[in-house]
Amino acid sequence: MTTTHCPYCSLQCGMRVSRRGPAVPEVSEWEEFPVNRGALCRKGWSAAGLYAGRERLTTPLLRDRATGEFTPVSWDEALDTIATRLLALKATHGPDTVGVFGGGGLTNEKAYQLGRFARVALGTSQIDYNGRWCMxxxxxxxxxxxxxxxxxxxxxxxxxxxxxxxxxxxxxxxxxxxxxxxxxxxxxxxxxxxxxxxxxxxxxxxxxxxxxxxxxxxxxxxxxxxxxxxxxxxxxxxxxxxxxxxxxxxxxxxxxxxxxxxxxxxxxxxxxxxxxxxxxxxxxxxxxxxxxxxxxxxxxxxxxxxxxxxxxxxxxxxxxxxxxxxLTGQGNGQGGREHGQKADQLPGYRMIDDPAARSHVAGVWGVAPDSLPGKGRSAYELLDALGQADGPSALLVFGSNIVVSAPNATHVTSRLEALDLLVVADIVLSETAAIADVVLPVTQWAEETGTMTNLEGRVILRQRAVSPPSGVRSDLDVIAGLASRLGSPIPFSVEPEEIFSELGRASAGGKADYAGITYDRIVTEHGVFWPCPTVSHPGTPHMFVDSFAHPDGLARFLVVEHRGPAEVPDADYPVHLTTGRVLAQYQSGAQTRRVRDLPDTGPFVELHPMLAGRIGAVDGSLVNVATRRGTMSAPARVVTTIRPDTIFVPFHWVGANRLTNDALDPASRMPEFKVCAATVSSAFEQVVPRPSREPEVLDV
CATH class of the missing domain: 3.40.228.10 (Dimethylsulfoxide Reductase, domain 2)
Incomplete structure (x- = not known):
């Protein structure tokens, strides 16, 4: 029996995983872990359900450009093909012709290595991750x-x-x-x-x-x-x-x-x-x-x-x-951005345009500071530039299902399809993997060891509990294999603890300082809070007690003005559309929609009885939703719990993000997922009535 953590949200609830014979691993309580004290939601209890699922990828896939079909290939052939095509594209268009898109569910070790790989092995500035859309x-x-x-x-x-x-x-x-x-x-x-x-x-x-x-x-x-x-x-x-x-x-x-x-x-x-x-x-x-x-x-x-x-x-x-x-959303939304996946950051939450930061990190990596590229594009801007004259012509995707999760998703999908090379590393054939040129089968949470940083800033350790299926490799193996084939000037380890130790040195002195955190401390102390600059430092559960992190120790009041949404309702699109999550699903649903024990209702449109009456819809009838970017159809859920001027669509399925607005926050580059102008109409088609809504109670 192994103590580890849930693969989903930023709580990173502690759990125990056991394996008896060939059966699916079993999840049980880990009452000593302080964040959840043994409590789990239904997603956590069923987290092992994807381990031996039929849809699990176990061999690399290479698309035949003549037929459009996937062909199983060996790992060597897959990695050789990727490296050969990347080298050719770089030789013709320069290093920024290759983009890297990471994920907020990757371990700290993977996030760190991915940023290191992009900037050293590829030499590209074009790296960002889906955590840009989280917090x-x-x-x-x-x-x-x-x-x-x-x-x-x-x-x-x-x-x-x-x-x-x-x-x-x-x-x-x-x-x-x-x-x-x-x-x-x-x-x-x-x-x-x-x-x-x-x-x-x-x-x-x-x-x-x-x-x-x-x-x-x-x-x-x-x-x-x-x-x-x-x-x-x-x-x-x-x-x-x-x-x-x-x-x-x-x-x-x-x-x-x-x-x-x-x-x-x-x-x-x-x-x-x-x-x-x-x-x-x-x-x-x-x-x-x-x-x-x-x-x-x-x-x-x-x-x-x-x-x-x-x-x-x-x-x-x-x-x-x-x-x-x-309240951070993704499992490693915090740690995932601290160590190099974001376009403007280096490990330790250092800024990439800071000469001192570049010098420190380059020294740890063993490269010249001026060899590191500068600031790249943010997540949506990177995707929007794909296949354009001045944008990347190749993209490597780790831990993200862009086709479902990106705003204005129809447009983003067209940009992905315009690439010369799309490589996706995933555990299943997600909607994004389905349009890739090369698909690489990688390990999932219970099959690998690595650290995560939860919403509290507590660095925790996911420990390998079971062996991966034959033919599956870790993302760390993929990164190392590609780096070697690309002629990287520095080696890339595949050992998580060794990588974490280097991450600590690279983050030392930075805002997110992990230098004093070790695997042994994490296990003994049930997680260690950063900043933790030395092994004798207790970690920092409570911040800002005596001083804030500005040089003068003071917090800043900052004047802000209300501007309202980038797109407001009008005669053609008279209602507000907002999106969000439901209890049984997580993010793009690539994992949870494939777990049998989790109810998969499919998408729906939640609307108030007054609005439903106005368009002639009833509970369970099909309705059409349109915005300036796309359309979708789904059954209506008529409820009194939403404003009459607003409709809600969950984003776990293809559809919701075909509608959402790609307007960006000028400071964070966050897209405006949560509001846009929409119109809703009855499709005059009855569907099978949905089950009555389950009681919305605490699920532990």
Whole structure:
């Protein structure tokens, strides 16, 4: 029996995995791991279901360009083919003709090696990852306000110490059910939970206060709350004077956001805005937590900054059981961006255009600093440039199902199809792998060892519990094999612990300093919080207690303005479309849709009875949804829990992201997944009635 961690969300719940004979591995509780204390959601309990599935890839596939069909080939033939074609393209067009696209589910070791591979073996600046679409807006805001980005600057369990917890755009009860127990604990001790969401979700059902703004209204709501805190004398002037800068400009800017103006902008009644401000202003410990609902906007960074301004005005960041945090989504969304997958970063959360950072990392790698390429394109911009005259003509994809997960997905798919070479490493033939030229079968979570960094900044160790099927290799083997064939000037290890040790040296002195973390410490201490600069350092569970990460130690208030969504409803597209997750599925669904024990309902369109009546739709009938980018059809779910001016579509299946807007946040380069203008109409076709909606309860 092996202690390891769930392959899905950023909680990285601890679990035990055992294997008896040829049967599918069994998952059981690991009660000692502090994040979940043995609790798992249904996805965690069924995580081993994909191990021996029929759709598991076990041999490399090479597409015959004449027939369009895949042919099984040996590993040597697959890697030789990739390397030969990459070398030819580089010789003709230069190193930036090759792009690399990573994933927020890759281990720290893989993320580190992928960034190293791109910049040294390939010499390309064109690398980014799907974590750009996860919490980049919160990362940008946290860096600007606090000088450092860590999803939660405190352990998750600190939620229970808050008097008021404000969830902005988070459906915690469905996206990370074991964490939702902390909300119940807050209420049991007399605290209050506030949920801000355009939909009344399972999380809202267990809250004390539910606020339902129009999609894209979170920023204006925060400005209105700050206005009332100032007007009511509810700000912490001593904290502001001692620990922050920039307050006067932010205070003055909030003066224009009286409650009635907020009501016009958000649809939230002025009385509700006043009640929310009074609740926050009267509490000793307030914790504000944002998630994708607030962050996946073209104004996502500013939205997060607006809520950070509220937390700072109340004097909360750095106080136990209070402050601001981001509920990271993907399993390694935090660690995945700290060590080199992002276009602008080097290991340790160093910026690639910083000469000192380049010199340090180059020294660890054993290359010249000026040999490292500069800043590349962000995730969507990289995909948009594929096959263009000045963009990559080849793309290597690790741990991402772009065809389903990218915004404006029809356009992105056309860019993928325009490539001279598309290589996808995956465990199944995902929608993206299905259009690749070469597909490489790689290991999954229980078949490999490596570290992850969860939403708390806790570095944990996934330990190999079972052997992979014959013919399957690790991503680390793929990277090393390609690096050798490409004539890399430095070697690439395939040993995770050796790579992690080098990662520690490369990150040393950086904001995300892992230098003092070892595999042995992780196992003994149930994870180690970064920054941890030396082996004698205890790690840093609580950040900002005495000082923020700016040189002067002060947090920054930053003025932000409400601009609204990049695309607003009009006569042709009269409703708001928003997207999100459901309890039984995860991300693009490439894994969860193939697990028999997880219900796969397929896509649906959630709409209010008033809207359904207007278009002649009933529960279970087929409806058509269109935006300026695409169309889809799916059964209607008629519910009273959504605003009448809004429809919701889950993004785990092909369809939702054919509709979404690719407008980007200017700071984080986050696409506006969470709101665009749409039209919905009845298809006048009945489908098989769906089962009654399952109770939305904590699933452990």
């Amino acid at each position: 980049s807006s919160a990362a940008s805001a946290g860096t600007r306000a606090f000088g450092l980005d860590r999803g939660l600057p405190f352990p998750l369990a600190d939620i229970e110490e808050a008097d008021v917890v404000v969830l902005v755009g988070s459906n915690m009860a469905e996206t990370m059910p074991p964490a939702a127990r902390h909300l119940d604990a807050v209420r049991e001790r007399g605290g209050k939970v506030v949920v801000i969401d355009p939909r009344r979700t399972a999380t809202a059902d267990r809250a004390d206060v539910f606020v339902q703004p129009v999609p894209g209204g979170d920023l204006a709501l925060a400005l209105g709350v700050l206005h009332l805190l100032v007007a009511g004398g509810l700000v912490d002037e001593d904290y502001i004077a001692a620990r922050t800068s920039g307050w006067e400009a932010v205070r003055d800017s909030a003066g224009a956001w009286w409650p009635e103006r907020v009501e016009r902008m958000t649809g939230v009644q002025a009385s509700e805005v006043r009640a929310l401000a009074a609740l926050l202003g009267g509490a000793s410990r307030v914790m504000v937590l944002t998630a994708r609902g607030a962050e996946q906007h073209a104004t996502g960074s500013d939205t997060v900054l607006a809520w950070i301004n509220v937390a700072l005005a109340l004097g909360m960041p750095g106080k136990r059981g209070a402050g601001y945090g981001c």
